[in-house]
Amino acid sequence: MITHTPYWWEEAPPPEVPRTPVAGRCDAAILGAGYAGLSAGLELARNGRSVQIFDKGAAGGGASSRNGGIASGNLRISFSRMISTLGLERARAYYGEGIEARDDLARFVSEENIDCRLQRVGRFTAATRPEHYERLAREAEALNEHFGLEAGVVPKSEQSAEIGSEIFHGGTVRPDICGLQPALLYRGLLEVALREGVTVHTHTAVSAIRREGTGYELATSRGAVSARNVIVCTNGYTDGAVPWLQRRLVPVPSMILATQPISKTLMERLCPKRRMFGDTNRIHHYFRPSPDGQRILFGGRTAGNLQADGPAPHDHLRRRMIRIFPDLAEVGLSHVWWGYVAMNLDHLPQLAVRDGVYYATGFCGSGVVWARWFGRKAALNILGDRAGSSAFGNQRFRAIPFYNGNPWFVPGAVAWFRFLDRFGL
Numbered sequence: 335m336i337t338h339t340p341y342w343w344e345e346a347p348p349p350e351v352p353r354t355p356v357a358g359r360c361d362a363a364i365l366g367a368g369y370a371g372l373s374a375g376l377e378l379a380r381n382g383r384s385v386q387i388f389d390k391g392a393a394g395g396g397a398s399s400r401n402g403g404i405a406s407g408n409l410r411i412s413f414s415r416m417i418s419t420l421g422l423e424r425a426r427a428y429y430g431e432g433i434e435a436r437d438d439l440a441r442f443v444s445e446e447n448i449d450c451r452l453q454r455v456g457r458f459t460a461a462t463r464p465e466h467y468e469r470l471a472r473e474a475e476a477l478n479e480h481f482g483l484e485a486g487v488v489p490k491s492e493q494s495a496e497i498g499s500e501i502f503h504g505g506t507v508r509p510d511i512c513g514l515q516p517a518l519l520y521r522g523l524l525e526v527a528l529r530e531g532v533t534v535h536t537h538t539a540v541s542a543i544r545r546e547g548t549g550y551e552l553a554t555s556r557g558a559v560s561a562r563n564v565i566v567c568t569n570g571y572t573d574g575a576v577p578w579l580q581r582r583l584v585p586v587p588s589m590i591l592a593t594q595p596i597s598k599t600l601m602e603r604l605c606p607k608r609r610m611f612g613d614t615n616r617i618h619h620y621f622r623p624s625p626d627g628q629r630i631l632f633g634g635r636t637a638g639n640l641q642a643d644g645p646a647p648h649d650h651l652r653r654r655m656i657r658i659f660p661d662l663a664e665v666g667l668s669h670v671w672w673g674y675v676a677m678n679l680d681h682l683p684q685l686a687v688r689d690g691v692y693y694a695t696g697f698c699g700s701g702v703v704w705a706r707w708f709g710r711k712a713a714l715n716i717l718g719d720r721a722g723s724s725a726f727g728n729q730r731f732r733a734i735p736f737y738n739g740n741p742w743f744v745p746g747a748v749a750w751f752r753f754l755d756r757f758g759l
């Protein structure tokens with residue numbers, strides 16, 4: 335039987351947060367209790383501010399406890415492409431911040447004693463076409479030149495040392511990328527935030543934010559709240575409470591399959607170095623061994639009629655997994671789940687401010703590192719701390735033309751990009 339909640343929840347189920355009265359007034363109100371909202375709240379509380387975080391669902395019920403746990407600080411636009419489109423200075427600033435943010439997550443986890451199985455195992459990116467291999471090699475060279483990352487190039491003839499699959503055309507290794515158990519990271523971060531005095535109201539939706547004098551008035555499902563500052567951390571779960579943001583983000587479902595336990599010998603062949611994996615398709619797939627090394631977790635974008643934590647069509651993803659790893663054809667699945675990632679027109683994470691409201695958002699499927707980083711940056715800005723500055727601050731954050739937040743076109747777009755990937759176009 336397949337379970338339709340995240341595999342991670344077996345070890346770290348969504349934490350229960352004690353229900354407390356909603357205070358009518360606070361220094362800061364935060365929408366969304368994922369990594370971004372909690373990090374923002376933690377920074378503010380540590381600096382003496384009273385903070386209430388509102389989440390319309392359960393704690394961690396958004397993407398933050400259901401992701402793949404690949405801690406990269408990745409950007410969707412490659413470094414080489416960014417150099418040619420945005421110039422070397424900006425490309426270096428963006429990529430440099432990603433590396434800094436990932437190292438900062440590792441520091442935070444260690445300082446707070448959060449046992450989330452964070453390991454610097456590296457990531458192998460597999461070329462789905464021969465010409466992609468050349469592109470990956472150039473990217474590794476550029477990253478090495480500017481950041482000394484020691485990224486390595488692995489030709490097809492040697493790739494069995496990295497992955498037990500015949501279908502790829504070589505790839506590259508980024509040794510600095512980490513894997514972790516996302517629900518344990520979530521639980522640890524929540525515990526630290528609560529301990530430092532942050533109040534988290536789960537199952538409490540915010541339906542509107544209105545400017546009122548020097549602060550804001552929020553309508554919540556448990557009454558009105560006045561706050562001096564507001565931070566919006568709703569990412570792929572953004573709704574009509576923040577229409578400005580809704581017009582800028584497209585929620586795209588991402589799904590993960592967990593296999594039943596496989597033998598040590600098979601795991602040794604499929605993932606000899608227990609790395610994280612990705613491929614070079616537009617609708618790319620990401621996969622990894624579970625932290626205990628017993629299962630393969632295989633993820634990719636999906637589309638269609640999906641219910642929250644209910645059975646979801648997953649044959650397409652399983653077929654792709656078996657094409658990569660034919661050895662898994664006879665292995666059953668134990669878990670299938672999905673959640674929303676938030677894409678935007680510029681394919682960059684966003685630290686935005688509009689009418690005095692801060693937004694930490696748009697992580698394009700790579701928020702394990704970025705969400706914590708930008709949640710904290712938003713808080714530092716409110717505190718007037720110069721450490722809140724970021725290469726991603728004050729950049730353009732374009733609305734999507736003719737879009738009001740209804741992502742009706744996502745299934746068509748996913749099908750179109752899959753078609754392009756299939757024929758190498």
Ligand SMILES: Cc1cc2nc3c(=O)[nH]c(=O)nc-3n(C[C@H](O)[C@H](O)[C@H](O)COP(=O)(O)OP(=O)(O)OC[C@H]3O[C@@H](n4cnc5c(N)ncnc54)[C@H](O)[C@@H]3O)c2cc1C
Pocket residue numbers: 365366367368369370371388389390391392394395396397398399400401402403404405406407538539540541567568569570571572573575588589590620633671672673674675694695697698699700701702703704705
């Ligand atoms: C299946 C999947 C796999 C992924 N894999 C990876 C990976 O391997 N590596 C990686 O880096 N990233 C990955 N991601 C992305 C990453 O998980 C997210 O970018 C990150 O968790 C976003 O955190 P967040 O705090 O911004 O948002 P979330 O954790 O999504 O939290 C947003 C919260 O806002 C709440 N909310 C929304 N509107 C309101 C409202 N009006 N009132 C109150 N609350 C509201 C929602 O209930 C939700 O809990 C993955 C995502 C998914 C879904």
